[in-house]
Amino acid sequence: xxxxxxxxxxxxxxxxxxAALDPRLAEYRGVWVxxxxxxxxxxxxxxxxxxxxxxxxxQLGTEVGAVVAGGAEESLESHCRDAVAYGADRVYQTxxxxxxxxxxxxxxxxxxxxxKKHKPEILLLGATSLGRDLASSVATTxxxxxxxxxxxxxxxxxxxxxxxxxxxxxxxxxCTILTLNYRPQMxxxxxxxxxxxxxxxxxxxxxxxxxxxxxxxxxxxxLLEFLPHAGGDxxxxxxxxxxxxxxxGLQRAANFSLLEELARALGGEVGATRAAVQAxxxxxxxxxxxxxxxxxxxLYIAAGISGAIQHxxxxxxxxxxxxxxxxPNAPIFEVAHYGIVGDALILLPLLTRTVRGQAVAxxxxxxxxxxxx
Amino acid sequence: xxxxAQIRVHPVTGTIMRQGxxxxxxxxxxxxxxxxxxxKDRLGxxxxxxxxxxxxxxxxxxxxxSLGVDDAVLVSDRAFAGSDTLATSFALASAIRxxxxxxxxxxxxxxxxxxxxxxxxVGPGVAKRLGMQLLSYVCRIPILDMDSQSIVVHxxxxxxxxxxxxxxxxxxxxxxxxxxxRFASLPEMIRATRQPIRVWNRQAAGIEDLTKIxxxxxxxxxxxxxAPSRRAERAECIEWEQDQAGKAVSLLWEKIRARxxxxxxxxxxxxxxxxxxxxxxx
Ligand SMILES: Cc1cc2nc3c(=O)[nH]c(=O)nc-3n(C[C@H](O)[C@H](O)[C@H](O)COP(=O)(O)OP(=O)(O)OC[C@H]3O[C@@H](n4cnc5c(N)ncnc54)[C@H](O)[C@@H]3O)c2cc1C
Ligand SMILES: Nc1ncnc2c1ncn2[C@@H]1O[C@H](COP(=O)(O)O)[C@@H](O)[C@H]1O
Numbered sequence: 001x002x003x004x005x006x007x008x009x010x011x012x013x014x015x016x017x018x019a020a021l022d023p024r025l026a027e028y029r030g031v032w033v034x035x036x037x038x039x040x041x042x043x044x045x046x047x048x049x050x051x052x053x054x055x056x057x058x059q060l061g062t063e064v065g066a067v068v069a070g071g072a073e074e075s076l077e078s079h080c081r082d083a084v085a086y087g088a089d090r091v092y093q094t095x096x097x098x099x100x101x102x103x104x105x106x107x108x109x110x111x112x113x114x115x116k117k118h119k120p121e122i123l124l125l126g127a128t129s130l131g132r133d134l135a136s137s138v139a140t141t142x143x144x145x146x147x148x149x150x151x152x153x154x155x156x157x158x159x160x161x162x163x164x165x166x167x168x169x170x171x172x173x174x175c176t177i178l179t180l181n182y183r184p185q186m187x188x189x190x191x192x193x194x195x196x197x198x199x200x201x202x203x204x205x206x207x208x209x210x211x212x213x214x215x216x217x218x219x220x221x222x223l224l225e226f227l228p229h230a231g232g233d234x235x236x237x238x239x240x241x242x243x244x245x246x247x248x249g250l251q252r253a254a255n256f257s258l259l260e261e262l263a264r265a266l267g268g269e270v271g272a273t274r275a276a277v278q279a280x281x282x283x284x285x286x287x288x289x290x291x292x293x294x295x296x297x298x299l300y301i302a303a304g305i306s307g308a309i310q311h312x313x314x315x316x317x318x319x320x321x322x323x324x325x326x327x328p329n330a331p332i333f334e335v336a337h338y339g340i341v342g343d344a345l346i347l348l349p350l351l352t353r354t355v356r357g358q359a360v361a362x363x364x365x366x367x368x369x370x371x372x373x
Numbered sequence: 374x375x376x377x378a379q380i381r382v383h384p385v386t387g388t389i390m391r392q393g394x395x396x397x398x399x400x401x402x403x404x405x406x407x408x409x410x411x412x413k414d415r416l417g418x419x420x421x422x423x424x425x426x427x428x429x430x431x432x433x434x435x436x437x438x439s440l441g442v443d444d445a446v447l448v449s450d451r452a453f454a455g456s457d458t459l460a461t462s463f464a465l466a467s468a469i470r471x472x473x474x475x476x477x478x479x480x481x482x483x484x485x486x487x488x489x490x491x492x493x494x495v496g497p498g499v500a501k502r503l504g505m506q507l508l509s510y511v512c513r514i515p516i517l518d519m520d521s522q523s524i525v526v527h528x529x530x531x532x533x534x535x536x537x538x539x540x541x542x543x544x545x546x547x548x549x550x551x552x553x554x555r556f557a558s559l560p561e562m563i564r565a566t567r568q569p570i571r572v573w574n575r576q577a578a579g580i581e582d583l584t585k586i587x588x589x590x591x592x593x594x595x596x597x598x599x600a601p602s603r604r605a606e607r608a609e610c611i612e613w614e615q616d617q618a619g620k621a622v623s624l625l626w627e628k629i630r631a632r633x634x635x636x637x638x639x640x641x642x643x644x645x646x647x648x649x650x651x652x653x654x655x
Contacts, residue, residue: 040532101535104497104507129530133509136497140462145592148458148492156596163596175598182592221506221539224525228533236531242636267639284549298633309601320632322625323608338628339608340621350622358626358637 021160021181028183030090031057032065032120034111035083036130038101039073044196044239045126047086049189051197052153053124054087056162059155063089065120069110071100084205086197091207092118098214101223102130106214108137114210115142120184122162124153127188139186145179146186151193151313161185167290167313191238192296193317237286242268243297245288245315246276249304249325249344253281258348259303265355271295273311289314301351303344307332324348398433401484403554405547409482410441410555412517418479419443421472425453425464431570439557439565446472450575452587460590462498468578469503479519481544485510493546500544508537509546 031053036043050066057064066088068080072095080091092114098106111134115123123138125131127149139146147164151174156163161178162185168175179185237243244263246256259270272282274289288295290310300318305311307323307330315321316335323336324344333339340347398406409420422437424430425448434445448468456464472478481503483496493509500507508526512534516525522541527534529548557565580586611628613621630637 038532043531102530103537104509108501129510129528132493133497133507136458136494137501137507139494140459140498140501143459143592146458146492146494147593148494167601168598172600173598174601176596177593178596179592180594221508221537223535224538225536226533227527227536241639265640266636299629299636313601320629321608322629328610333608333610336608337632338625339610340613340625341610342613342618342621346618347622350619351626354619354622354626355640358630358640 025181025183028119028121029062030065030118030120031060031062031122032067032115032124032184033083033088034123034125034131034134035066035068035079036126036128037068037070037075037079039075041075042079042082043126043128043130043191045128045131045189045191047082047199048191048194048196049124049126050083050086050088052189052194053122054197056122056153056155057089060121060160062121065089065118066091067094067111067114068092069094069096069099069107071095071097073100080207082199084203084207085199085201087203089205091205092210093207094210094212096212096214098216098219099212101226102134103219103221103223104133104137105219105221106212107134108141109214110212111138112141113212115184117210123184123186125186125188127190131188135186135188142184144182144184144186145177146188147177147179148188150187150189153187153189153194162187172309190294192294195296237269237271237288238293238295240269240295241297242266242299242301243271243288243295243315243318244268244301244303245271245273245305246282246303246344247273247305247311248275248279249306250276250281251304251345253279255345256281258345258352262301262348262352262355265352266299268297268299271300271315273305273308302332302336303348305332306330307335398436399484399487401486401547401549403484404549404552405482405484405545406437406440406442407552407554408511408514408545408547409480411552412480412514413441416517416519419476421446423448423465423468423472425449425456425461425468428572434570435565436557438568438570439562440555441561445568445570447570447572448578449572450578452575452583455588455591456586457591457593458492458494458498459592460586462495462502463585463590464575464578464580465495466499466502467580468573469499471573471577471579477542479522479541480524481505481542483544483546485546485548496544496546503542503544506539506543507546508539508543510548511545512548514545 033049033053035046053064064087066083068083068091070076080093083091094110125135135146150164150166152165154163156178159180161180163176163178164187165174165176244259246259263270270286271288272286274287276282277284277287290313292314294314296317298319300315301322303324312335321336323332323339324347325332326343328341413420420442422434422442422445424434428449430447434447438445453464486493497507510529511526512529513527525538528537611621611625
């Protein structure tokens with residue numbers, strides 16, 4: 001949402017909600033997910049979305065559709081089956097050489113055509129570089145509502161509309177947005193905001209082939225090359241199981257090495273607050289929060305981080321949060337499960353040593369001893 | 374050498390505008406602006422800064438002028454109030470078409486996103502409406518050839534960079550951190566305070582269809598706005614005495630292990646060997 005010119009008042013929304021749905025719009029049925037994939041695999045956000053789509057569709061009494069498209073890669077068939085295993089009732093499968101490698105033009109065309117043909121009421125995409133690029137184009141072409149970067153999806157009882165909740169006003173408030181008189185209702189959701197559903201190979205679903213008329217000659221934009229990020233397949237922060245994050249409280253760039261050592265000992269990754277990124281202590285790719293990444297690791301250690309709301313929205317659904325802060329009143333202790341009030345510069349190296357000792361002990365003594373304790 | 378007089382560079386700079394909030398240039402748009410300025414430095418051309426918002430948004434445009442933009446247009450009308458991204462992209466696209474009547478527009482630059490609207494939808498929307506090629510999340514523009522109207526960009530994705538070749542006109546959304554911004558020189562700052570900023574109402578921006586802008590043109594409606602709920606319980610804090618840091622940390626680690634036992638399993642597999650020397654005596 002762009003908030004240009006101020007927002008409509010809440011009353012307005014409620015008033016519009018009462019109006020009966022245009023019969024043309026009532027034809028739209030089904031909850032769809034665009035499955036983001038390449039030859040290396042499917043982006044996990046697509047499975048997370050299928051989990052949410054399943055719940056929404058069950059509430060609406062409708063089916064879940066998945067759009068799976070690409071060039072002639074071998075993996076495509078198995079991605080279609082995976083989509084079923086993660087909750088799709090029907091997979092719309094399109095194979096065309098022009099669809100090898102993402103480009104806006106052919107993918108936007110495909111998705112618009114499929115929507116016009118099958119009329120889903122809800123269309124969900126990941127809030128990734130691909131999903132945002134594609135969703136915006138499709139929503140504009142179809143002239144419908146798109147809510148970006150949602151943190152929660154539900155069905156509004158009164159209107160049967162998708163209630164898409166996202167942070168607003170700099171993350172200090174949440175805002176639920178509805179698309180009432182337009183279909184499909186579109187939303188993007190960030191990776192790791194929703195839980196990943198269980199894969200069920202026993203589920204059955206239909207895989208339906210969809211043709212599209214595309215020609216490479218008509219494509220204005222050409223994909224010349226793909227340059228993988230330096231450092232090979234660098235771990236994506238949003239998929240890390242352990243994150244050791246630091247903020248302004250670490251005081252100097254050099255102290256970030258304390259985080260790196262602990263992260264290495266734990267087999268995890270280093271994260272940071274925007275304040276640390278802005279201080280130039282760490283790469284912007286490591287920023288966690290509203291304008292950075294959303295993460296959901298098994299263990300999140302926050303050192304020298306105050307716990308501003310914009311940071312918390314990016315990490316609060318982590319399984320276990322541990323905070324180290326000199327200030328006992330720091331808001332980070334409101335989201336943390338365990339806390340320790342003290343100087344991170346002293347405590348971090350101690351923790352690293354403890355963890356390393358643990359690793360050695362576990363290896364030499366054998367795991368049974370520890371798992372039974 | 375391209376004929377520099379033919380080049381028209383046209384960045385859309387914008388910022389979230391709310392009544393009463395001082396208008397600052399959206400930081401993401403500074404990167405977009407810098408990219409446009411570098412092209413102007415290299416190849417010449419004219420840059421028009423365009424912003425849709427209330428009258429205060431003039432401040433953002435003055436800043437753009439001080440950095441080297443040639444002309445600034447503020448698209449401002451009460452009829453735009455309540456616009457969501459779809460309506461915003463309609464109005465901006467329309468205004469860009471008006472600019473195009475004065476001089477051809479080869480390139481439109483936008484930021485990756487606004488700082489608090491944060492949707493990244495407006496740029497791609499404008500591209501669609503203008504029928505321009507969309508190049509989003511661009512981090513480099515290695516080739517721009519005005520004669521052949523061709524451009525090569527590097528587009529950032531989570532897994533790596535796409536090298537895309539396209540044809541002008543196109544709309545580029547610029548990734549943050551692409552280049553160091555510049556500072557305004559004193560003469561430019563003086564020029565910026567004197568130069569008039571054109572203000573266009575909806576008619577001047579070429580908008581006739583009132584159903585496409587403002588609340589009417591916005592499919593999304595705000596249902597409710599609320600504060601995020603806080604978790605009820607606070608963290609369990611480890612109590613410790615000044616000289617007992619080691620003990621406190623061990624206790625903390627015990628607690629972590631108890632909650633996430635499989636972590637220990639992983640550790641012994643991956644890290645044990647590497648850190649074999651560092652045995653800690655307890
Ligand atoms: C629109 C918007 C978007 C934003 N997006 C993000 C975002 O995506 N991510 C993000 O992180 N922020 C974001 N912010 C910024 C956010 O509001 C906070 O400013 C930022 O998170 C604070 O970072 P910090 O905790 O590192 O620093 P501070 O708030 O300065 O906190 C430092 C903490 O360190 C503690 N400390 C000091 N010394 C020590 C020590 N020796 N040992 C242990 N603790 C110590 C202090 O008690 C304090 O709690 C955004 C802000 C806005 C307005
Ligand atoms: N009102 C506006 N006026 C001019 N440009 C805008 C406006 N709103 C958004 N933009 C541009 O579109 C980009 C994405 O905005 P958003 O979709 O709101 O995140 C911004 O970085 C701006 O370059």
